[in-house]
Amino acid sequence: MYFHGTSKVNAKGHLEIGGIDTVELAKKFGTPLYVYDVALIRERAKGFKLTFENLKVPAQVAYASKAFSTIAMVQLAEEEGLSLDVVSGGELYTALAADFPRERIHFHGNNKSREELEMALKHEIGCIVVDNFYELELLNSICEEMKMSTKILLRVTPGIEAHTHDYILTGQADSKFGFDLQNGQAEDALKKALTFEKIDVLGLHCHIGSQIFETTGFILAAKKLFEKLHEWKEAFSYESKVLNLGGGFGIRYTAEDEPLPAAQYVAEIIEEVKRLAEHYSMAMPEIWIEPGRSLVGDAGTTLYKIGSRKEVPDVRQYVAVDGGMSDNIRPALYQAKYEAVLANRALEKADETVSIAGKCCESGDMLIWDLPLPKSDSDDLLAVFCTGAYGYAMANNYNRLPRPAVVFVENGEAKLVVRRETYEDLIRMDISLKQKINN
Ligand SMILES: Cc1ncc(COP(=O)(O)O)c(C=O)c1O
């Protein structure tokens, strides 16, 4: 079994994270429970930042908060000197509530509303990543109305087919995101934006996809961006001050995954960007990246209590836990794979193969197929690793399951950072037919 960060087995044979026994965590905070290894998040953040510093490249490492957006996480990102990528009014609101430095907030999204753009301008955030012509026009007219200026990046799709699941591919030409670089849309967008007085086009943004294990896609994207930037420099003297190469760096969920260390992803990409800048005699732009998964993914572990079991003779053993697709939709959505151990019997050898079912009323609500485990009893504790990215962030109340609590652990201390939803929370927005209200 592969243990990430500070995870290890203690003298009692229990899984321990951040110096705390997970059996104690489950007792204190209940299950399901998301547990974050804060030291590992800090290590990952420092890894990215130091790589740029060592390469002496001006950079911003923006945490893509869509991976896991909560006030505490945004505060942790600030403590580590990261910038922040938000993708909705809600994520921006969370960042503002966390008092995150506004000038380091970058706002993404393929359909930002007027209200969201006004909110971004009102709070004078660092940069808006403009995705399409509609948004460009809308943003310009809002700037005029509010008599405010803003910095933008243009999100472009370089026409790269990264090797990952189709649903998390974003850089190919047939994508809902961005201006196409090949068919002239990106150039039209740039020309238009340059005519807007209140809009300062800092540069280009591209994100080729998520959970990517090679640097080839990033390098190809950088080449395509530079080819165009060179054309634009020649044609109308435009020079990009910033190049945002997005996130998408893969992590190890199971033994099938072989990611590069973050530093290596960055170093290889930067080498290429430096070479391209030199080749085209262009100034080296400031490089921004926006990792989400690779900052928080392997720092998260979900603890579940095991409940029922069903045997389908000669086929399989289903073992059910007290959560499922409501707290981790990734297996159902992307056929994502995970590893897990019995947290209270972590040293015991596997003596059966079981499939871990969630408790939702949905046959597809399976968390792990064919997992070798010691023979478990109800009330044993299952720890599923690597659930830190897009777990809590994509959690939902299907079947009216309350969303789990989130705990940060570090140096032997546990801090509750999101409380568990209650049944009361679940009906908080409901309006009874028996209640008289003024609509
Ligand atoms: C524009 C953009 N930036 C950053 C990310 C973060 O990706 P990841 O969590 O794979 O690093 C995403 C998600 O794919 C994205 O769409």
Ligand SMILES: N[C@@H](CCCC[NH3+])C(=O)O
């Ligand atoms: N939600 C996806 C990643 C999407 C990335 C955002 N563009 C996942 O869980 O893997």
